[in-house]
Amino acid sequence: MHRDQQQLDQQHSAAAGRHVDKTYSIPAEAAAAAAAQGQQQGGCLTAAQGTRWYRAPELLYGSRSYGPAVDIWAAGMVFAELLGLSPLIPGQSDIDQLARMQQTLGSITLQQWPEAGQLPDWHKISFGPNPGHPLAQLLPDAPAPALDLLAEMILYDPSQRMTATAALKHAYFSVEFMVFTAMLVAFGAFLRKANVCAASRSLSHVQRSLLRRDVVVDRAQYCLFVTLRFMKNSQYQESTHRVVIAGRHGHPLDPVWWWCSYVELVPAPPEAAAFGYMSGGVYVPLVHTEFVRLVKQLLLRAGFDSSKYAGHSFRRGAASFSFLVGLPSFLIKELGAWRSQVYQVYLDLSLSQKLSVHSAWFDAMAAGQLGSELVPPS
16 A cells, blocks of 8 residues: 655546556656555554655654554645645654644644544654644635645544545535536537526526536437527527537547546436535535636636636637637537527637738739739730
8 A cells, every 4th residue: 555645646647537646657666665555464554654744643743553544644735735836834854844734734732632642752742832824824726625625634633534535525526527517518518607507506597507417428429419498599498409519539628528527426316407516415506606706716726817707708719719710600600509690799800810811812812813893804
């Protein structure tokens, strides 16, 4: 069991969409396997376990009988480093690590962790009281669900730390996955925000939004069929609009893979809102304000000016991008279910497209294509 968890040892394969532990795939780092412990081994374990910055407090206090909770702490420290782009507790020695830990997260007390008094080095090391700092202050750019997950992973008492199974079911993962999947579906289907999610969580509003049963996977054609029952130009269900979204195997933006993975991660009945997240074991439908806020948060984290984007940006962006790559106007109109020519206001011309107009003129003049009344007979 590999126990030296640190950022160095973590890798994500974007193409495969899965986590990879580098110590199993790169021989140069096989030395990290020295931290591995056989499941059949008996006796005491070493207290010098893991890279110091990611080491759990029970290890720093000399514990030689520990379990998976030390891995959860290490994963939490890696997670914090990813959120803040720097180590959360970079101690220079074991004692300094404990001191910085309590300066950062608050004092370790027997009231919150009764078994700490039984650790080998508990009575050898003492620190003054320290209130620590809220995680929101330490990691101001991190979303609230991420901070909530982190807080559960780095509790001092190992018996109270979140398990790996519980962590995978946390709202942070479902929210992040939900938002990105919703973005891909909204863009691919030319959707308004009113089609992506409901204005509120009332039953009447949810029923008028996209439902789980409205998105059907066709594995043979490898695409999604999205049925829109309530649209701006069809308020009373006199007709429905069905749009297809093609997938692309292995592409990081493959909407079919994202949708299938999302519904597996966050299961819900067919009549539930298409997009939602788990909170306290309950499926919570996504609403307009949340969707726009979460999208803007992702844009900010990616370095974009979020003020330039809104819930309608997916519909407008899909039309503009389709025009940019050369799709005919009639196809754009059909995919977006526009009944008039109003979609043309969304077609933002690029500089190269504008320059191509005059290039075409010069090409036509060079070819003598000026109109029969202006071209002298040969």
